[in-house]
Amino acid sequence: MPKVTYRQPDGAENVVDVPAGWSLMEAAIQNDVDGIVAECGGGCACATCHVYVDDAFVERLPPISDMEGDMLECTAAERRAGSRLSCQIKMSDELEGLVVTIPDRQT
Amino acid sequence: MATAPYIVVGGGQAGLQVCDSLRKFGYEGELLLIGEEPVLPYQRPPLSKHYLGGDLDAARLSFRPASHYEKLGIALRLGVRVTAIDRERREVVCSDGSRLAYARLALTTGTRVRPLSCPGAEHPAVRYVRTLADSDGLRAALGDARRLVVVGGGFIGLEVAAVARKQGKDVVVIEALDRLMARAVSPQISNYYATLHRGHGVDLRLATGVTAIEPAVSGVRVLTDRDEACEADVVVVGIGVVANDELAAAAGLACRNGIVVDECARTSDPLLVAAGDCTMHMNGFLGRELRLESVQNAVDQARVAAGTMCDQPEPYVQVPWFWSDQYDVKLQMAGIGMPCEESVLRGDPAAGSFSYFYFRDGRLCGADSVNRPADHMACRRLLAQGTMITPAQVGDEGVDLMQIARG
Ligand SMILES: Cc1cc2nc3c(=O)[nH]c(=O)nc-3n(C[C@H](O)[C@H](O)[C@H](O)COP(=O)(O)OP(=O)(O)OC[C@H]3O[C@@H](n4cnc5c(N)ncnc54)[C@H](O)[C@@H]3O)c2cc1C
Ligand code: FES
Numbered sequence: 001m002p003k004v005t006y007r008q009p010d011g012a013e014n015v016v017d018v019p020a021g022w023s024l025m026e027a028a029i030q031n032d033v034d035g036i037v038a039e040c041g042g043g044c045a046c047a048t049c050h051v052y053v054d055d056a057f058v059e060r061l062p063p064i065s066d067m068e069g070d071m072l073e074c075t076a077a078e079r080r081a082g083s084r085l086s087c088q089i090k091m092s093d094e095l096e097g098l099v100v101t102i103p104d105r106q107t
Numbered sequence: 108m109a110t111a112p113y114i115v116v117g118g119g120q121a122g123l124q125v126c127d128s129l130r131k132f133g134y135e136g137e138l139l140l141i142g143e144e145p146v147l148p149y150q151r152p153p154l155s156k157h158y159l160g161g162d163l164d165a166a167r168l169s170f171r172p173a174s175h176y177e178k179l180g181i182a183l184r185l186g187v188r189v190t191a192i193d194r195e196r197r198e199v200v201c202s203d204g205s206r207l208a209y210a211r212l213a214l215t216t217g218t219r220v221r222p223l224s225c226p227g228a229e230h231p232a233v234r235y236v237r238t239l240a241d242s243d244g245l246r247a248a249l250g251d252a253r254r255l256v257v258v259g260g261g262f263i264g265l266e267v268a269a270v271a272r273k274q275g276k277d278v279v280v281i282e283a284l285d286r287l288m289a290r291a292v293s294p295q296i297s298n299y300y301a302t303l304h305r306g307h308g309v310d311l312r313l314a315t316g317v318t319a320i321e322p323a324v325s326g327v328r329v330l331t332d333r334d335e336a337c338e339a340d341v342v343v344v345g346i347g348v349v350a351n352d353e354l355a356a357a358a359g360l361a362c363r364n365g366i367v368v369d370e371c372a373r374t375s376d377p378l379l380v381a382a383g384d385c386t387m388h389m390n391g392f393l394g395r396e397l398r399l400e401s402v403q404n405a406v407d408q409a410r411v412a413a414g415t416m417c418d419q420p421e422p423y424v425q426v427p428w429f430w431s432d433q434y435d436v437k438l439q440m441a442g443i444g445m446p447c448e449e450s451v452l453r454g455d456p457a458a459g460s461f462s463y464f465y466f467r468d469g470r471l472c473g474a475d476s477v478n479r480p481a482d483h484m485a486c487r488r489l490l491a492q493g494t495m496i497t498p499a500q501v502g503d504e505g506v507d508l509m510q511i512a513r514g
Contacts, residue, residue: 030172073481
């Protein structure tokens with residue numbers, strides 16, 4: 001199972017095994033990773049599952065849809081180059097070792 | 108004597124949020140969440156959306172894993188119903204016979220489906236979607252079914268219709284009013300969705316009432332007040348919900364189509380708060396009383412309720428929002444748009460991406476956005492801040508609404 005590292009704003013890390021096909025948001029929730037609120041449960045409707053993807057992985061991720069792009073304009077923490085909605089990223093073997101940082105706030 | 112725990116009655120979205128927020132507000136005492144459903148609190152929205160249409164494992168719907176409750180010191184009693192509140196002795200009475208003392212109590216009992224009342228409505232082919240068990244049952248029933256009749260053209264009925272059409276079922280939707288989702292959206296949005304569903308092959312019958320359900324050789328026949336009969340293997344009813352306020356009412360709390368609470372989520376007993384679908388609440392954003400059935404309301408009002416329980420009351424003033432997924436079309440609603448005096452189009456319905464912005468008393472009061480999240484988010488922010496904006500501005504796509512919202 002591919003591993004994903006969730007880094008908290010204070011640097012603390014959770015390394016989680018994510019089954020293929022799960023979203024990064026689901027894996028964070030089901031492993032009780034703090035800081036991913038996901039109010040809409042993956043509906044791409046709340047922007048409270050924002051993460052910053054580490055530079056090395058940005059290019060490897062599936063592209064940002066128009067819907068996700070618009071929602072990313074409205075996150076509580078600032079949008080940066082690696083900003084993604086974790087509910088819109090489905091895990092696959094190619095993403096083994098992915099590292100994402102959780103912003104300091106979601107609402 | 109040790110102080111009694113804080114008890115939360117109802118293990119849904121609001122119940123869990125009250126517990127989490129109590130810890131955030133610094134409550135360190137004993138905390139107990141009692142829920143009638145035998146599973147960890149889970150998300151309902153997918154039950155009529157991708158969960159119904161897919162093969163997701165139910166565990167993926169839970170808000171948090173069991174370890175979360177241990178970590179936060181939230182004791183769980185699942186599969187247990189609270190049958191009475193003894194306010195004098197400050198105890199709740201449970202279906203397993205136990206009596207539990209509370210120091211403070213939060214009621215997050217939610218709603219239940221409004222049953223269809225016509226003759227024959229108790230036929231086993233007639234189903235509802237409120238709980239995980241309902242959705243599991245419907246998912247299985249749809250597997251073998253060819254013909255679905257949906258009674259009620261609201262969000263849940265239409266989401267189920269969309270899932271079933273994607274699965275290639277014959278779908279009839281029967282709605283008593285003359286337009287879809289009439290309680291929540293403008294006629295323009297209703298019309299757009301009527302065309303959308305018809306375009307996907309739904310046989311949509313507006314302004315039609317269901318008069319009876321009769322057993323047929325296979326499945327049932329749904330009879331209407333237009334003397335029509337629709338054969339169906341499965342009937343899904345989505346005609347609204349009823350607040351679970353009987354427990355509160357029996358304990359002498361004020362109830363009126365929901366548990367009456369003020370803008371800090373206080374019931375008529377200062378030791379008791381209530382939050383979520385079950386409340387008839389004073390909404391600070393709207394400046395009037397109403398009952399809302401949404402994730403937003405469950406989460407935001409629960410946070411307010413927890414603050415009140417920790418003697419840090421803050422009024423509930425958050426902007427209402429809601430979404431619905433039908434086919435590949437996302438509807439997002441901000442504020443309370445209806446009733447309105449003026450509605451302004453932004454974008455192009457023919458291109459499948461547009462919003463209607465609504466104005467009441469000369470002020471923006473809400474917007475419905477179709478595949479247009481930027482408008483939705485901008486509207487939420489404009490409403491939250493009370494930023495003045497004119498119909499001409501929102502109607503002009505050259506005007507960047509988010510920039511105005513950012514100030
Ligand atoms: C199919 C479906 C789709 C939806 N889609 C959306 C959507 O797209 N967007 C959106 O914003 N909202 C949606 N909603 C609404 C949203 O899910 C609800 O508003 C939200 O779940 C309300 O949470 P709640 O905790 O107030 O109530 P509930 O979720 O109803 O939880 C209340 C819980 O309390 C328990 N309970 C009741 N009485 C007792 C008692 N006496 N003792 C113990 N336990 C008790 C109940 O069994 C229940 O588990 C949808 C709802 C459904 C059913
Ligand atoms: S969970 Fe709501 S947008 Fe990702």
